[in-house]
Amino acid sequence: MRLDGRGQRLAVWGVAAFIFAVLMIVTPKIPQDQKYHQFADRRNFFGIPNTLNVVSNFPFLVIGIVGLVLTLHGNSFGLSLQGELLGWSIFFLGVTATAFGSAYYHLKPNDARLVWDRLPMTVAFASVMAVFIIERIDEATGKASIFPLLTAGAGSVAYWRFANDLRLYAIVQFVPCFAIPAMAILLPPKYSHSHYWLWAAGWYLLAKIQEALDMKFYRWTYFIVSGHTLKHLSAAMVPVVTIVMLYCRNVRIERQSLLDKWRHQARGTTSVSGSGSTISQRWKAYWSGRSSSSNLHDETESLVRA
DSSP states (O other), X not given: OOOOHHHHHHHHHHHHHHHHHHHHHHSOOOOOOGGGGOOSOOOOBTTBTTHHHHHTTHHHHHHHHHHHHHHHSTXXXXXXXXXXXXXXXXXXXXXXXXXXHHHHHHHSOSHHHHHHHHHHHHHHHHHHHHHHHHHHTOHHHHHHHHHHHHXXXXXXXXXXXXXXXXXXXXXXXXXXXXXXXXXXXXSOOSBSOTTHXXXXXXXXXXXXXXXXXXXXXXXXXXXXXXXXXXHHHHHHXXXXXXXHHHHHOOBOSSOOOHHHHHHHHHHTOOOOTTHHHHHHHHHHHHHTTOSOHHHHHHHHHHHHHO
């Protein structure tokens, strides 16, 4: 029996839920290591505890406010869909709130304060994931996913705090880190400057490396700046890159994924006119339940043969 688009979406979500349930059963809990709160740089300047780890959150405040103003004032980013406006507004609100939450945590690092550091970040992760679904797959699907994703993010923080288990939070944080670059490469974009998503992912990867090597960076810089402070600055580059992307991009007439673009460049050819647009339409029709899987499969095969 062949399932229609809606049936296949439900089947995919069902399989994903089953895999998630199995993983939660067979994998051990990941408790919060209390050594996490012991950062390399604990210097106090001007009476501010852990000064550099506190003040290095200031860029999040500036960038978040700038992004929010540009999103809401005069449509500076040229957003054409209501879901995009909502998603990006929530994203920059999350970035702004991260400045306060992270600074509050670093003044006196402990589990109770860490909640207010992690909660705004899950807001940013969830909203940008929803925006990406809106841009690459379907507006209705992405818009409908905003609040469920936000709920999942907040729930993951609550589950960690009360169950002392980081598994859900790890999923909420790291799934977008892998899914967004993969979707940026594989799915045809609605807008230009798609490669900026990869730059944003690269900055976040650098931030996680700096966080993991907190003490090593502190030593490598002759105890001037620690890896965690650098992590804040690198992570702040993610919304900077997205602001530049949003300001510079425009709607693409011919839609072509980065993977197809790289393939054509490797062959020394240009894209096949209309193919990218057709595939994009098929993906959107598929996720909105207006197309059968056979049509999508046939269209995909035609692009591969081309």
